[in-house]
Amino acid sequence: MSSRTSSLLLFVLAFFGVFLQLATAAPLETRDVYAPPVLYPHAGTVWYTGQTHNVSWDVSSPPVNITNKVGLIYLRKGVTSTPLILADGFDILLGRIEVTVPWVFEGDDYSVVLMGDSGNWGQDFTIKQ
Template identity: 35%
Template sequence: MQFKLSLSSVLAIIAATAVAVNAAPAVKGRNVLDVWSPRIISPDATTVWLSGSTVNVTWDTSDAPVLISNAAAITLNKDDRIASEGFLKEFGSFSLLDGSAEVTVPATVKPGKNYSITLFGDSGNSSPHFQITAA
């Protein structure tokens, strides 16, 4: 048995499928708009880190969504090259809802002024440039 569909029938099927897909509920436990880019409090433009030291990275959680769907990580960047100096905290080692994370500045990092961190989770955002000095 062979079926033949007219162009109008094919277009009607495509339209009905598109409506059904768009009307489908979100995946259980996940908000459609759970992307969140928290404001990084520290480090800021006045921050000076000492290589090899332990420091705190902090961010504002006052407007955090109920659900954050991705694991978090923190990278150290030089000259706006994301993770050029490595990970300060690996993915999944802390929650964005914590509002802070203690990290160790790598002892091998060269002194300079164009450092930043990137806070990853549902969205990646970077701090202002700050300075790292030698131990």
């Protein structure tokens, strides 16, 4: 058998070996998107620059198979997302995380966005100096 024929035979066997492994692999586990509602801050809340607060969300009914359990919270102003990350890398099932209010322009149309699988934001609140 020539070297070229041996290489081709080896390639074909390897290809079918990989195909067989993929075909007999266990099915992927079903995953659920989890978007817990933000509880705090809520309408009427006033934050001041430099303060610390616990952003909280409802974790009373999480699905069994959450796609992404790593959380991220950032600030939103009006309908625009800001690049201001308030917290990241936490377990979404904690239900709360302490954040420090960054220096921003005063306004009453801020909200926090909670990201895990999906992004959802809380009610508008106020930030003052």
